[in-house]
Amino acid sequence: MANGVLILAEVVDGAVSPVTAELVAAATGLGAGPVSAMVIGSGVEGAAANVAGVEKTYVVDDAALAQYTTDGYTTAAQAVAAKADPAIILLAQSDAGRDLGPALAYRLNTAIAMDTIGLEMKDGKLHTTRPTYGGNARAVNGFTSEPAIATVRPKTFEPAAGGSAGAVEKVDVDLSGIRTKVLSRDVAAAEGVRLEDANFVVSGGRGMGGPENFDVIEQLAGALGGAVGCSRAVADLGWRPVAEQVGLTGKVVSPNVYIAVAISGASQHMAGCSGSKNIIAINKDADANIFKSARFGIVGDYKTILPPLIEAIKKEKAAG
Amino acid sequence: MHIVVCVKQVPDWDIPPSSFKVDEGAKKVVPPPGVAPVTSQFDAIAAEAAMKIKDAGGDTKVTIMSMGPATARETIKQGLAMGGDEGVLISDDAFNDIDSTAAALVLATAIKKLGDVDLVLTGRQAVDWDTGVTGTLIAEMIGGPVVTFAKAVSVADGKVTVERVLPDATEKVEATLPAVVTVSNELGEPRYPKLPQIMAAGKKQVTTWTAADLGIDAAALAPKLTLEQLFVPVVDTKVEIIEGETPEEQAANLAKRMKEAKLI
Numbered sequence: 001m002a003n004g005v006l007i008l009a010e011v012v013d014g015a016v017s018p019v020t021a022e023l024v025a026a027a028t029g030l031g032a033g034p035v036s037a038m039v040i041g042s043g044v045e046g047a048a049a050n051v052a053g054v055e056k057t058y059v060v061d062d063a064a065l066a067q068y069t070t071d072g073y074t075t076a077a078q079a080v081a082a083k084a085d086p087a088i089i090l091l092a093q094s095d096a097g098r099d100l101g102p103a104l105a106y107r108l109n110t111a112i113a114m115d116t117i118g119l120e121m122k123d124g125k126l127h128t129t130r131p132t133y134g135g136n137a138r139a140v141n142g143f144t145s146e147p148a149i150a151t152v153r154p155k156t157f158e159p160a161a162g163g164s165a166g167a168v169e170k171v172d173v174d175l176s177g178i179r180t181k182v183l184s185r186d187v188a189a190a191e192g193v194r195l196e197d198a199n200f201v202v203s204g205g206r207g208m209g210g211p212e213n214f215d216v217i218e219q220l221a222g223a224l225g226g227a228v229g230c231s232r233a234v235a236d237l238g239w240r241p242v243a244e245q246v247g248l249t250g251k252v253v254s255p256n257v258y259i260a261v262a263i264s265g266a267s268q269h270m271a272g273c274s275g276s277k278n279i280i281a282i283n284k285d286a287d288a289n290i291f292k293s294a295r296f297g298i299v300g301d302y303k304t305i306l307p308p309l310i311e312a313i314k315k316e317k318a319a320g
Numbered sequence: 321m322h323i324v325v326c327v328k329q330v331p332d333w334d335i336p337p338s339s340f341k342v343d344e345g346a347k348k349v350v351p352p353p354g355v356a357p358v359t360s361q362f363d364a365i366a367a368e369a370a371m372k373i374k375d376a377g378g379d380t381k382v383t384i385m386s387m388g389p390a391t392a393r394e395t396i397k398q399g400l401a402m403g404g405d406e407g408v409l410i411s412d413d414a415f416n417d418i419d420s421t422a423a424a425l426v427l428a429t430a431i432k433k434l435g436d437v438d439l440v441l442t443g444r445q446a447v448d449w450d451t452g453v454t455g456t457l458i459a460e461m462i463g464g465p466v467v468t469f470a471k472a473v474s475v476a477d478g479k480v481t482v483e484r485v486l487p488d489a490t491e492k493v494e495a496t497l498p499a500v501v502t503v504s505n506e507l508g509e510p511r512y513p514k515l516p517q518i519m520a521a522g523k524k525q526v527t528t529w530t531a532a533d534l535g536i537d538a539a540a541l542a543p544k545l546t547l548e549q550l551f552v553p554v555v556d557t558k559v560e561i562i563e564g565e566t567p568e569e570q571a572a573n574l575a576k577r578m579k580e581a582k583l584i
Contacts, residue, residue: 102453106460111544114451136340140549179465183492294559304567312575
């Protein structure tokens with residue numbers, strides 16, 4: 001009988017990805033039986049022995065998995081699921097998780113809840129909560145099939161505090177049926193602090209007026225030791241790189257301080273930053289939606305506010 | 321080359337959050353009065369991807385397919401005005417409120433009924449439920465590979481080549497046909513049809529299929545994922561507006577309050 005929780009522990013550059021500890025915490029917190037992990041890739045056996053806080057780790061290690069493909073990783077995950085027979089499978093809402101999750105659900109004849117921000121056991125069954133309608137609403141879903149599969153939004157759960165690694169079991173999979181081929185992959189060069197890891201994020205919206213005006217955004221982020229973000233409109237207009245886009249279709253950030261400059265606060269944007277501990281809004285329009293989520297706000301033109309703010313913050317920081 | 325673009329009609333997403341309402345009892349979104357439904361944004365961009373392939377030459381037929389109520393015909397017409405050749409409207413009360421797996425089953429069954437489909441394009445996610453699973457499920461059901469989050473799509477020599485846009489990387493991926501590609505906003509804005517194209521679209525054929533036409537019975541549509549609750553989250557933040565006689569004073573006061581609140 002299906003039992004326990006299986007998580008996908010992703011390996012990035014040879015190491016278990018940081019979000020894995022969050023999945024371990026989420027899985028353990030459900031109290032739905034033993035927690036096991038699966039590690040998929042090429043040359044990942046070492047990493048598989050380092051997944052903390054699980055009873056067992058299944059590993060599919062195959063040269064055909066050196067690069068992520070939907071076919072390869074889904075086939076591997078399917079084989080592990082068949083072996084482990086879990087009642088619940090948790091993946092991160094990551095590049096891999098959101099891509100392979102639906103295919104895995106189909107192959108296991110079950111369903112998946114995407115991008116969940118809440119997990120709960122009710123009458124022995126998983127219920128998930130997820131943002132929907134561009135972040136305007138929340139949907140609570142249940143499952144009529146097993147295993148129940150969900151992707152979990154990063155930074156939703158506090159990472160589990162270590163724990164010992166589980167026994168590693170190798171799973172052999174026939175991967176001859178991969179129909180896609182990665183021809184090339186270019187990783188965006190990250191400058192300074194990673195957006196997702198930053199304690200401070202300063203984002204600019206369409207109200208900035210043009211790409212040349214982002215100097216002050218960069219300077220404010222620099223003064224705070226933080227990262228620069230932007231709204232989707234700004235990324236679509238080509239003013240800033242896609243990698244800086246915060247929102248539903250961009251990055252989800254949860255810094256201690258999120259400063260939204262000339263951003264109206266459309267739901268799609270809030271979906272990417274509403275997890276921030278403190279939002280500070282600077283906007284000309286006193287009725288802008290962003291002020292509803294903000295702790296501090298200034299109604300005014302960023303062009304006159306930001307230069308003195310950068311100086312004032314430097315001064316306050318220097319005063320210690 | 322036969323391309324099917326799956327498009328969905330959704331409540332207008334471009335409304336102020338204050339006019340967004342949910343009927344919690346019915347577990348449904350209540351559109352503001354007088355606001356007509358629209359084509360899901362990424363699906364219109366998927367149609368643009370199809371037209372770009374068509375523009376590149378070759379003998380390409382584009383079918384615009386939508387499952388939904390009778391009003392979804394408008395969404396199909398929009399795709400036809402952009403340059404689609406034919407439309408398929410799949411409409412049946414049996415399809416109301418079905419889950420993603422069932423919706424994909426309906427679309428995949430219709431695609432198989434068309435018979436000669438090489439490429440299926442759809443948006444990376446529908447802007448109502450934001451799940452982003454339907455394209456992948458269709459691929460599984462028609463037995464082809466899927467490539468998600470495309471910002472460029474081209475077809476040559478029986479293969480589709482896709483530039484994928486990921487938060488921290490771009491990838492170039494090649495897949496065998498038939499395949500499904502889900503399209504992201506980075507591909508570019510959908511073209512704006514001119515009046516003669518809109519007029520011509522009205523004359524293009526739109527076939528309507530029901531559950532019976534597709535041979536789908538109610539049991540096949542039973543949900544695997546159930547909707548237990550739908551609600552609007554309460555935001556309880558109270559903003560402290562920082563005042564000042566001059567912008568300099570406002571800025572200094574904000575920095576001071578940030579310090580007091582131990583934010584810096």
